[in-house]
Amino acid sequence: xxxxxxxxxxxxxxxxxxxxxxxxxxxxxxxxxxxxxxxxxxxxxxxxxxxxxxxxxxxxxxxxxxxxxxxxxxxxxxxxxxxxxxxxxxxxxxxxxxxxxxxxxxxxxxxxxxxxxxxxxxxxxxxxxxxxxxxxxxxxxxxxxxxxxxxxxxxxxxxxxxxxxxxxxxxxxxxxxxxxxxxxxxxxxxxxxxxxxxxxxxxxxxxxxxxxxxxxxxxxxxxxxxxxxxxxxxxxxxxxxxxxxxxxxxxxxxxxxxxxxxxxxxxxxxxxxxxxxxxxxxxxxxxxxxxxxxxxxxxxxxxxxxxxxxxxxxxxxxxxxxxxxxxxxxxxxxxxxxxxxxxxxxxxxxxxxxxxxxxxxxxxxxxxxxxxxxxxx
Amino acid sequence: xxxxxxxxxxxxxxxxxxxxxxxxxxxxxxxxxxxxxxxxxxxxxxxxxxxxxxxxxxxxxxxxxxxxxxxxxxxxxxxxxxxxxxxxxxxxxxxxxxxxxxxxxxxxxxxxxxxxxxxxxxxxxxxxxxxxxxxxxxxxxxxxxxxxxxxxxxxxxxxxxxxxxxxxxxxxxxxxxxxxxxxxxxxxxxxxxxxxxxxxxxxxxxxxxxxxxxxxxxxxxxxxxxxxxxxxxxxxxxxxxxxxxxxxxxxxxxxxxxxxxxxxxxxxxxxxxxxxxxxxxxxxxxxxxxxxxxxxxxxxxxxxxxxxxxxxxxxxxxxxxxxxxxxxxxxxxxxxxxxxxxxxxxxxxxxxxxxxxxxxxxxxxxxxxxxxxxxxx
Numbered sequence: 035x036x037x038x039x040x041x042x043x044x045x046x047x048x049x050x051x052x053x054x055x056x057x058x059x060x061x062x063x064x065x066x067x068x069x070x071x072x073x074x075x076x077x078x079x080x081x082x083x084x085x086x087x088x089x090x091x092x093x094x095x096x097x098x099x100x101x102x103x104x105x106x107x108x109x110x111x112x113x114x115x116x117x118x119x120x121x122x123x124x125x126x127x128x129x130x131x132x133x134x135x136x137x138x139x140x141x142x143x144x145x146x147x148x149x150x151x152x153x154x155x156x157x158x159x160x161x162x163x164x165x166x167x168x169x170x171x172x173x174x175x176x177x178x179x180x181x182x183x184x185x186x187x188x189x190x191x192x193x194x195x196x197x198x199x200x201x202x203x204x205x206x207x208x209x210x211x212x213x214x215x216x217x218x219x220x221x222x223x224x225x226x227x228x229x230x231x232x233x234x235x236x237x238x239x240x241x242x243x244x245x246x247x248x249x250x251x252x253x254x255x256x257x258x259x260x261x262x263x264x265x266x267x268x269x270x271x272x273x274x275x276x277x278x279x280x281x282x283x284x285x286x287x288x289x290x291x292x293x294x295x296x297x298x299x300x301x302x303x304x305x306x307x308x309x310x311x312x313x314x315x316x317x318x319x320x321x322x323x324x325x326x327x328x329x330x331x332x333x334x335x336x337x338x339x340x341x342x343x344x345x346x347x348x349x350x351x352x353x354x355x356x357x358x359x360x361x362x363x364x365x366x367x368x369x370x371x372x373x374x375x376x377x378x379x380x381x382x383x384x385x386x387x388x389x390x391x392x393x394x395x396x397x398x399x400x401x402x403x404x405x406x407x408x409x410x411x
Numbered sequence: 412x413x414x415x416x417x418x419x420x421x422x423x424x425x426x427x428x429x430x431x432x433x434x435x436x437x438x439x440x441x442x443x444x445x446x447x448x449x450x451x452x453x454x455x456x457x458x459x460x461x462x463x464x465x466x467x468x469x470x471x472x473x474x475x476x477x478x479x480x481x482x483x484x485x486x487x488x489x490x491x492x493x494x495x496x497x498x499x500x501x502x503x504x505x506x507x508x509x510x511x512x513x514x515x516x517x518x519x520x521x522x523x524x525x526x527x528x529x530x531x532x533x534x535x536x537x538x539x540x541x542x543x544x545x546x547x548x549x550x551x552x553x554x555x556x557x558x559x560x561x562x563x564x565x566x567x568x569x570x571x572x573x574x575x576x577x578x579x580x581x582x583x584x585x586x587x588x589x590x591x592x593x594x595x596x597x598x599x600x601x602x603x604x605x606x607x608x609x610x611x612x613x614x615x616x617x618x619x620x621x622x623x624x625x626x627x628x629x630x631x632x633x634x635x636x637x638x639x640x641x642x643x644x645x646x647x648x649x650x651x652x653x654x655x656x657x658x659x660x661x662x663x664x665x666x667x668x669x670x671x672x673x674x675x676x677x678x679x680x681x682x683x684x685x686x687x688x689x690x691x692x693x694x695x696x697x698x699x700x701x702x703x704x705x706x707x708x709x710x711x712x713x714x715x716x717x718x719x720x721x722x723x724x725x726x727x728x729x730x731x732x733x734x735x736x737x738x739x740x741x742x743x744x745x746x747x748x749x750x751x752x753x754x755x756x757x758x759x760x761x762x763x764x765x766x767x768x769x770x771x772x773x774x775x776x777x778x779x780x781x782x783x784x785x786x787x788x
Contacts, residue, residue: 174730
C-alpha cells in the first residue's frame with residue numbers, strides 16, 4: 035500500500051469505486067435484458083480488472099491479440115474470444131493455446147481464411163471453434179448479413195470439420211453518434227443484422243449457437259437484445275471523454291486518469307506546463323470532432339474534482355500544456371503552482387492505459403495498489 | 412537470428428543500414444560545424460541504438476524521463492542531460508543517480524524550482540549541475556533570453572552552491588515549417604537566442620560553459636553554430652513521415668517501420684484490413700496538417716519499397732484500414748491477398764516506437780536481431 039502523495043508522476047490512476055460502479059451498471063443491464071456479457075479486456079489489459087468483471091457476472095472475455103489471450107489464460111481465464119480475423123501465421127500460437135486447455139474461439143470473415151483454418155486444423159487434428167464476423171455498420175471488417183460469402187465461409191469451415199460457434203458483430207460506428215435516438219437506432223441495426231445473419235445460417239441447416247453483438251454505446255442504448263445470446267463491450271469499465279460526448283456516461287463516471295505534476299508556467303500565455311505529455315496521455319484526440327473538444331484531457335484536482343474549463347490544450351512527449359479554454363488565465367501560476375498535483379481525464383481510456391506499464395488502483399481508503407498491465411504482441 | 416518470414420506481426424522493424432546512414436549524416440554535419448552532439452534517446456529508448464550513436468561520435472545523451480536516465484546509466488552511459496524541468500518530487504531519484512556515479516545534469520526555468528533544487532542539494536550535500544532552459548520560439552517551456560528571471564534563476568542556483576552548467580533551448584516549432592529558408596531562419600533564431608542568454612549570464616559574471624541547442628530540423632538546417640557548444644536532436648536516428656514533410660529526409664531514409672499482415676478486405680470500398688492498428692502505429696496524426704497527409708502511415712512492400720498512393724487511411728486498436736488515396740482500388744484483394752506482409756512507415760517515430768516492447772533490427776544479411784526497448788516512468 036502506497037499513499038497517493040508517494041506516487042511518482044505521471045502515473046495512471048484507477049478510481050476503483052467508479053470502476054466497480056461501471057462494472058455493476060453494465061452487468062445489471064445485461065442481466066435485466068437476459069443476455070450473457072463478455073467484456074473486451076483490451077481496454078485494461080489487466081487481470082485484476084478482468085477478474086472484477088467476472089466476479090460481477092461476466093461470462094468469458096474478448097481479446098484483440100493472442101498475447102492478451104495468453105496473458106489472461108495464464109491468469110486463469112479460459113473462455114476467450116479472439117475478435118480479430120485469423121490469418122495463417124497466427125494459427126500455430128492459437129493451436130498452442132487450445133492444446134494447453136484454453137477454450138479459444140477464433141474469427142473468420144472470408145473464404146481464404148476459412149480454408150486456411152480448416153486445412154491447418156485438419157493437419158493438426160484440432161477442431162477449432164470459429165465464429166464468423168458480420169459487418170452491420172460498414173465501419174471495418176466482416177461480411178454483410180445478406181452476402182453469399184456468409185454461407186460459403188460457414189460451409190468451408192463445416193466441411194473441414196471445424197465447429198461453427200456462431201456469429202459476432204461490432205457496431206464501432208456507434209462512437210460517431212451523440213444522441214439517444216441515433217444510438218438506439220444503431221444498436222437495433224447491430225442486433226437485427228446479427229440475428230439475420232444467424233438466421234441465414236440456420237435456414238440452410240448450419241449451426242449458429244452464439245449471436246454476439248456489442249460496443250459500449252450500443253450495449254448501453256439497446257432497448258432489447260431479442261435473439262442475441264451475448265453482448266460485448268470494453269471501454270465502459272473505465273469510460274472516458276469520448277464516451278461522455280457520446281452521451282453514455284458523465285465525467286464523474288470516468289475511472290481512469292493520469293496523475294501529473296506542474297513543472298513550469300508561461301504566465302503571459304496563461305499556460306501551466308505539466309509532466310503528462312502525449313507519452314502519458316497518448317496521442318488520441320478522439321474528442322477533436324465531437325461536441326466538446328477536451329484537447330488532450332480534462333484537468334481535475336488531485337482528488338478528482340473537475341476544474342471546469344481547464345484542459346490539456348497541447349502535448350509534447352513529456353510536457354503537457356494546461357490552459358483555460360477561451361480567455362487565457364493570467365493567474366495560472368498562482369492557481370497551479372510548481373509541484374502541484376492534478377489528475378487528467380483521458381479522451382480514450384484504451385489508448386491512455388496502453389502508455390502505462392501499471393495502474394495505481396486507488397482504494398476507498400485513499401491508499402493505492404499497483405495493478406500490472408502488459409503490452410506488445 | 413531470425414528471418415523476417417518468422418516474425419509475428421505487428422512488429423517494429425529497424426532498417427539498420429538506414430539507421431546507420433542517418434547517424435553518420437548527422438554526426439558528420441556536427442563534426443564539420445565544430446560542435447559536440449548529444450542525441451535525444453527518447454526516440455528509441457533502446458541502448459543498442461544509443462551505443463551506435465555514441466560509437467559514431469556522440470558525446471553524452473539527452474533524456475526526457477528519469478527512467479530513461481536510469482536505464483541508459485545501467486547500460487553504461489554516464490553523461491546524461493535530463494531535459495525536462497525539475498520539480499521537488501523528482502529530486503530524490505535524481506540524487507540517487509548522481510550518488511551512483513551518473514553525471515546527470517538537471518534543468519530549471521523558474522525561480523521556485525531553482526530554490527527547491529538549491530535547498531534540497533544543500534540539505535543532502537550534493538552540488539547539482541543545473542542547466543537553465545531558454546525559450547527561443549514560444550512553443551513550450553523556458554525563459555526568454557531577455558527576461559530578468561534568467562539572472563534570478565542563475566543567482567539562486569549559484570547562491571545555493573549549485574553548479575551552473577549552461578543553458579539549453581529546443582526550437583520545437585521547427586516542426587511546423589517545410590521550406591529551407593524558414594528552417595534556416597528558425598535555426599538561426601534558436602542559436603542566436605541561446606547565445607544571447609549565455610552572454611547575459613556571463614556579462615554579470617555568472618558561469619555558462621555550455622550552450623546547447625537543437626531539434627532535428629534545426630540541426631540539419633543551420634548554416635553555422637557559432638558560440639554554440641553542443642547540439643541535440645532525436646528523431647533523425649529513424650526519421651519519419653513528419654520529417655519527410657518538413658523536408659529534412661526522404662521516405663527512403665525512414666529506418667523505422669511496422670511489419671503487418673493483411674487479414675481481410677472490403678472490396679467494394681477498396682479496403683484491405685491489416686493487423687497494424689493504432690496500437691502498433693500510435694494515434695499520432697502528425698502529417699494531418701502538413702503538405703502531404705499520410706493517414707496513419709505509408710504502405711510499403713515487405714522488403715521496404717514504397718507503394719505510392721497506398722496509405723493506412725484509418726486505424727482501430729488492432730485493425731488498420733489500407734486504401735488508395737483518390738479513386739478506390741477495386742482490385743485491392745488481388746493486390747494485397749490474405750496473409751500478405753507489408754511494412755508501414757510511421758508519421759512519428761517516437762510515438763510509434765513507444766507502442767512496442769522491442770524492435771526487430773534488420774541486418775544487412777536480411778536476418779533480424781531483437782533489440783529491447785523500455786517504457787514507463
